[in-house]
Amino acid sequence: MRALCILAAGLALSGCSPQVQDAFAREAARSVVTRVVVERFPGLPVEPAIDCVIDNATAAQIRALASDAALGPTPATAEVVGQIITKPETINCLGTRGLPVLLQQAG
Template sequence: MIKRIATLCVAGLFLAGCEPDGLADQLARDQAREAVRPVLAQRFPGVPLEPASDCVIDNASAAEILQLARASVTGLGPEDSQLVVEIATRPETVQCLLKDGLAPFLT
């Protein structure tokens, strides 16, 4: 638990000044995925979690990623779950899901 908090703190400190593909950005994205997966599993049963969580994270803003990364450490609240659903239902995310998330299962 302490390791996760330390990782999140480091990610938060450096995310603003890092390039989108930097180490801190990747750490925050990885933490955020941990918050996204259970919400997707509950709200969208049957959706392949790995590609779907990638689509959600790829279509989230930096502030949203930080909120979800924080929630993965402190626990998901209703507002965090709602944020995942909001991001998942954006047109860009739906397109990603159709292209990358569900396509392998439709062929």
Template sequence: MRVACIVALGLPLAGCVAVQDAADQIAREQARGYVNGEVERRFPGVNAQPITDCVIDNASAQEIVAIAGGVALGRTEAATETVSTVLSRPETIRCAAEGSLRAGLF
């Protein structure tokens, strides 16, 4: 009986996790589009994809939401500031340099 109750309680949680994962993916994709445009604007002529990936990978969940939400609400200045914050982190810089070297950009 206990197992049945635990399993029954777990099913709604699994649904919540799936919804949360989907929402996270949507926010990440929206943020990715904005970050890619910012990277292209800041570094003309450079393949923005590896740098964009580093920004997304080094951004916290709150920062992803801030970027995506800022874009959705037309608050691009706040989104741009968040991108700048993540871009300036040593981990992001290191990741971008390594990604650019692998891609043959330098």
């Protein structure tokens, strides 16, 4: 049923502008990235980590993650998130956005 709803939403979006489609895909990707970050990277501050992953994902990675949002994370989802997290720009982002949150939690 959930997959059918996602399919219907995708068909409805086909007439939307590229910006609206991108925003929808990013939001769908966020939902699945959240689950992967919480499960696989429990020490990371969730919101900054999700932002860093989404901000540093390619368009193809966003589409792949968004498509996984319908049925939930798979091993392929975790692999894509892992690829994004290990990019130098994502690591820099995590250091800039995530480290202050970690330090606040420790203090």
